[in-house]
Amino acid sequence: MQFLDDYQRIVAEAIDKYTFKDKPAELYEPMNYIISHGGKRLRPIMVLMANDMFDGELEKALKPALAIEFFHNFTLIHDDIMDEAPLRRGKPTIHTLHGVNVGILSGDALLFKAYKFFEDLEPNLFKACMRVFNHTGLLLSEGQQYDINFETKGDVTFNDYIRMITYKTGILSASSFEIGALIAGANFTDAKAIFNFGKHVGIAFQIMDDYLDVFGQQESFGKMHAGDIVENKKTVLYLLAKEHATEEERKELEFWYSKKTDNLDKIYSVEKIFRRTKVDEKALLLIQKHNEIAQHYLNKINVPDEKKKPFIELANYLLRRDS
Numbered sequence: 001m002q003f004l005d006d007y008q009r010i011v012a013e014a015i016d017k018y019t020f021k022d023k024p025a026e027l028y029e030p031m032n033y034i035i036s037h038g039g040k041r042l043r044p045i046m047v048l049m050a051n052d053m054f055d056g057e058l059e060k061a062l063k064p065a066l067a068i069e070f071f072h073n074f075t076l077i078h079d080d081i082m083d084e085a086p087l088r089r090g091k092p093t094i095h096t097l098h099g100v101n102v103g104i105l106s107g108d109a110l111l112f113k114a115y116k117f118f119e120d121l122e123p124n125l126f127k128a129c130m131r132v133f134n135h136t137g138l139l140l141s142e143g144q145q146y147d148i149n150f151e152t153k154g155d156v157t158f159n160d161y162i163r164m165i166t167y168k169t170g171i172l173s174a175s176s177f178e179i180g181a182l183i184a185g186a187n188f189t190d191a192k193a194i195f196n197f198g199k200h201v202g203i204a205f206q207i208m209d210d211y212l213d214v215f216g217q218q219e220s221f222g223k224m225h226a227g228d229i230v231e232n233k234k235t236v237l238y239l240l241a242k243e244h245a246t247e248e249e250r251k252e253l254e255f256w257y258s259k260k261t262d263n264l265d266k267i268y269s270v271e272k273i274f275r276r277t278k279v280d281e282k283a284l285l286l287i288q289k290h291n292e293i294a295q296h297y298l299n300k301i302n303v304p305d306e307k308k309k310p311f312i313e314l315a316n317y318l319l320r321r322d323s
Helices: 002-017 025-036 042-053 058-083 094-098 100-116 123-150 158-184 188-215 236-244 247-256 264-276 279-299 305-320
Strands: none
Touching: 002 042, 002 058, 002 305, 025 058, 025 094, 025 100, 042 058, 042 158, 042 188, 042 305, 058 094, 058 100, 058 123, 058 158, 094 100, 123 158, 158 188, 158 236, 188 236, 188 279, 188 305, 236 247, 236 264, 236 279, 247 264, 264 279, 279 305
């Protein structure tokens, strides 16, 4: 998609412009390392897309967009430490290269750098963006704790899972769009509609992430195959499998999810149940459902249809994502 390529170029150039040259290098080089990996950089792009939708100024939204990208990478560094993940975007994680202490400090520094990128906004707008940003940070923390709790909690429900991924993933997409809309001067109703659009796009994105962990092409996905199974994460695949499994398969799932191990027998056995219960098909239907909800909110926004087309394309792109 050309519009996505254009936004990615704008974000990449801005990140290059603000490469950290501060000292000590042992703190800032790991920050540059994770930021330079790139990825799709969808969250800062969401800020710029919403800003453009409401005819905002690019220069005014650019630094807040980078704030969202820095904040997102702060959460990734800490997530990787908590998950003991060896890879991020196909490359060694910061704590693997530099140790846990440096990982924690570099993540914290990225968060504070993110705050600084809001400082140029006028007072009322700064206050509004900070309200959204801080609320997002709190919900993300709650979502992460729910995710951790689920590893040892036996009675996780589907609603528990949706709340967890809404807080952990959906809220950041939602807030990225809302901040972009606020900076452009959108009214409250439209800002909340684009927030809800982003929330459901984010939910769809996370369900796809769960799907790809098992059913994706790992060489292009950039993560360890079946890492969620190894970590006993109660993902949508697990919950759907448990719902549709036989009593014997349910007991087998509970047995394997009581052990935190990368044993190949565990991965093979769980995947076999996932495939028999067709959770891949069911997960893809859920992704489609949340994209439809997202587009319902998009339709409510009072701007010409032409301005909505990139948002529809982005949602469909997430639905088709295979790497």
